Amino acid sequence: MLEKIEGIVIKTQDYGESHKIITIFSKKIGKFSALARGAKKTKSRMAAVTQPFIHGEFFIYLSKGLSTIQQGEVINSNRTIREDIIKTAFAALIVELTDKLLDSDKPEYYIYDQLIKTIAWISEHEDADIPIMMYELKLYKKGGFAPTVDRCVNCNRKEDLVGFSIAEGGLLCNRCTSIDPQIIPLPETIAKLLRIFLEVGLEQVGTITIKEPNKQLLRKMLDAYYDQYGGYFLKSKKFLRQIDQLK
Numbered sequence: 001m002l003e004k005i006e007g008i009v010i011k012t013q014d015y016g017e018s019h020k021i022i023t024i025f026s027k028k029i030g031k032f033s034a035l036a037r038g039a040k041k042t043k044s045r046m047a048a049v050t051q052p053f054i055h056g057e058f059f060i061y062l063s064k065g066l067s068t069i070q071q072g073e074v075i076n077s078n079r080t081i082r083e084d085i086i087k088t089a090f091a092a093l094i095v096e097l098t099d100k101l102l103d104s105d106k107p108e109y110y111i112y113d114q115l116i117k118t119i120a121w122i123s124e125h126e127d128a129d130i131p132i133m134m135y136e137l138k139l140y141k142k143g144g145f146a147p148t149v150d151r152c153v154n155c156n157r158k159e160d161l162v163g164f165s166i167a168e169g170g171l172l173c174n175r176c177t178s179i180d181p182q183i184i185p186l187p188e189t190i191a192k193l194l195r196i197f198l199e200v201g202l203e204q205v206g207t208i209t210i211k212e213p214n215k216q217l218l219r220k221m222l223d224a225y226y227d228q229y230g231g232y233f234l235k236s237k238k239f240l241r242q243i244d245q246l247k
Contacts, residue, residue, distance in 0.1 A: 010095035
């Protein structure tokens with residue numbers, strides 16, 4: 001059956017001499033893969049609509065096996081991402097996480113909406129650290145391993161949350177810090193931001209200003225948390241770390 005499906009290209013894989021298998025995260029049916037015939041040919045129409053981070057409408061012959069892309073129309077090419085190595089690395093991280101943590105053929109309307117908004121943010125802004133962390137936490141929640149950020153993970157107290165415990169899986173209050181010698185101290189404002197990052201959509205957030213040291217602290221903390229609980233090796237994270245070392 002031929003269907004028109006809106007989605008964003010999150011993965012491409014060469015198939016034979018001239019074809020590609022494209023993974024699309026769609027609004028209608030969730031994540032799925034489809035064959036794009038001739039997509040490796042530079043002059044092919046299919047090549048233009050099957051590049052990474054393309055947001056488009058695709059005409060798909062859906063199949064229980066491998067579906068086939070008949071044609072596509074670009075809604076947003078997100079070209080500025082592919083032309084900038086830093087933006088490419090950021091976008092690659094969130095689409096790789098999306099591919100790893102979401103099941104196939106299962107609609108995820110809210111996650112889809114947040115991915116589109118986060119990709120657009122990366123395309124349009126130089127600083128995308130906060131939107132990326134917001135999206136990551138929402139994926140962790142969908143994957144079933146989000147940290148507890150609205151209360152103390154040990155005693156459920158909601159006041160005086162002063163540190164983050166990777167071992168315990170979330171925030172600890174000032175009465176429970178002794179249970180983890182490796183607790184990461186957090187300013188109260190940053191502890192509160194974690195809950196916003198997890199629960200609030202990007203469209204509801206205006207300008208959030210975080211001091212650079214705190215931003216770096218959050219980034220290292222979430223990376224360490226994912227390494228502990230994520231379960232999947234991410235090429236994009238390795239690439240981002242290499243870029244940070246070059247800086």
